[in-house]
Amino acid sequence: MHAAADGGLARIRVPGGRLTASQLRELADAATACGTGVIELTSRANVQVRGLGEESGFAARMAAAGLLPSLTHExxxxxxxxxxxxxxxxxxxxxxxxxxxxxxxxxxxxxxxxxxxxxxxxxxxxxxxxxxxxxxxxxxxxxxxxxxxxxxxxxxxxxxxxxxxxxxxxxxxxxxxxxxxxxxxxxxxxxxxxxxxxxxxxxxxxxxxxxxxxxxxxxxxxxRMRAEPPPAAGGPVGAVGRPGGGVALGVAVPLGRLTSAQAELLAELAAGGEVRLTPWRGVVLPGLDRAGLPRAVARLADAGLVTDPESPWIGVTACTGRPGCAKSLADVQADAARATAPGAEPTAGTPGTIAPRVADSPRTGTLPVHWAGCDRRCGRPRGRVADVVATGAGYRLDLDGRSLTCADIEQTTAALAAVRGET
Ligand code: SF4
Missing domain, CATH: 3.30.413.10 (Sulfite Reductase Hemoprotein, domain 1)
Known part of the structure; x- marks a missing residue:
């Protein structure tokens, strides 16, 4: 547990990103009961939960769920x-x-x-x-x-x-x-x-x-082999499988923030009893039945999760921002959501939680975008990225060594649409 501006922050290691459905359910339930109700996915396929009190009992619940098998090696x-x-x-x-x-x-x-x-x-x-x-x-x-x-x-x-x-x-x-x-x-x-x-x-x-x-x-x-460029931003999104067999469904999680309700749905849909977190802050559901796939995709979309590789959410990341980070000059999560899917607004009562409207926005290109509340740019992906950095008086868009100052979110949204479309 670390101290953050919005309370205790717990990071839980998930080797290989592999959770059982029951572990994910318990994580969702404990995140709601003890913290903000949001499970943050990390670039190491681990998870974080915020807003925890010292006596919340969160760690004991995680240990009971088998998610803290070694205190010495955690x-x-x-x-x-x-x-x-x-x-x-x-x-x-x-x-x-x-x-x-x-x-x-x-x-x-x-x-x-x-x-x-x-x-x-x-x-x-x-x-x-x-x-x-x-x-x-x-x-x-x-x-x-x-x-x-x-x-x-x-x-x-x-x-x-x-x-x-x-x-x-x-x-x-x-x-x-x-x-x-x-x-x-x-x-x-x-x-x-x-x-x-x-x-x-x-x-x-x-x-x-x-x-x-x-x-x-x-x-x-x-x-010897040469290093390969990083895979496409967003990781696996959509269905893959072997002919005649089951399918695995890659699910993108907007800004890597999984609400407890979304986590419950993923656990329910996990036909093989397993959910895999990805280093691209998404999820894979292995072993799904082909016949049930359209229904699963529809339910995930209704819950604000993304299975369309063309979604504007693919490749969009953000640091913690306000209120979780005291250094942040803006609520970058909420601003990133507004810019990516107009109509997405923070959900009342759960700070920073977004309710994306996936269908509202057309695809605006493949360029990864990272929103940051200050110049440290925590969580920035590797490679060519459009950086959107809060300045205290709007945002600065940095790309390929050039910068553009944007006075408000509307200007920032327009500038991003232009660079993602490479116009
Ligand atoms: S980039 Fe700045 S605002 Fe964002 S989490 Fe890091 S220190 Fe905080």
Whole structure:
């Protein structure tokens, strides 16, 4: 729990973004009973709940729901996984079982409790969607029985037997701590280590050499993979699946803020009993019945959730803003909602909660937009982004090194429509 301007803020790690339907229901119920009733989705596929009192009992409820399995290791259970893994043919490996295995083995190693809370693992199923999202240590399959180890956003050159994939990630975390100790330096991430990632890769190779699955291979620099550009803003949105099988439905959550009612609906629709949070602040519902898909899509739209990849909400993000952040010069969440879907207004009684009207706005282009209450621009996505920064007297729109000052929300909305349409 952290102190924020609007009360206690709890962040709950959700390895692989995987929640059971009953956990999501309990989260929604506890967010309403103890906090603002909004579940914020983060770029690490974790969740946050705001407005909590010290004696709210929120943590005890989360622990009872199985969402706080390790008090010693809670901060470091940061694990991304491809959200659509196992749902379609785009990935070559179902990394679902590896998520649970990595989480369990991570929590079982007392020394790893010393990892910085910013350290991030990623399990990519071969589609390349999370391996390049700036994790410290990631696996990316390169064949049926082999996976590449990605360190700090670069191919380390190590090719690890699939059976050793989790061991390689744990070895990378231990190698990072060992490098910090021998150099007597402080760093939050592998990429911040003086001297680069090579010493970490060397330690991992040595650690795995005696593994029962066989030693890793080291490929020369010319054969190493290059970092891929980040996937499209918004992550998976819409239905995907295998012919003749069930479908997985990607659902975008406007501004990554899930109301308790929306969360209850997602839990109800989760046919497989599982809901997957994505690093793009959205949700995937795996295992849906094709026949029931139109009805599910209609109910989600009625609830203000988005399943149309052409929606103007795709790619729009915002920092906390007022009232949750004392530094903010504006209620950026409400302003972002007004600019994205005219007619969307904050819901009375729940500060910052928006009621989007998805159908009201035409698609205005694919350029990601990030709204921020001050120049720190917390939560800004990587890559080319139109920044909308509160100035105290309106907003400033920054794009490609150029700035435009907008005196009010109407001017800002018009300017954004122009740049998103690239006119
Ligand atoms: S960008 Fe500024 S206003 Fe927004 S959350 Fe960060 S510090 Fe607060």
């Amino acid at each position: 901060r470091i259970r940061n694990i991304l996984a491809s959200p659509l893994t196992g749902c379609d043919a785009a990935g070559t490996l179902d990394v679902g079982p590896l998520v649970a295995d990595l989480d369990r083995r991570l929590c079982a190693r007392p020394a790893l409790a010393e990892l910085p809370g910013r350290f991030l693992f990623a399990l990519d199923d071969g589609r390349g969607d999370v391996a390049w999202l700036d994790p410290d240590a990631a696996i990316l399959p390169t064949g049926a029985q082999e996976t590449a180890l990605i360190l700090a956003g670069a191919d380390s050159g190590l090719r690890v037997p699939l059976a050793s994939a989790v061991a390689a990630l744990l070895a990378a975390a231990e190698a990072f701590l060992a490098e910090l100790a021998v150099r007597d330096v402080h760093a939050w991430r592998i990429g911040e280590l003086p001297g680069g990632v090579e010493p970490v890769a060397t330690r991992v190779r040595i650690a795995l050499e005696t593994g029962s699955a066989g030693p890793p291979r080291l490929v020369p620099p010319a054969e």
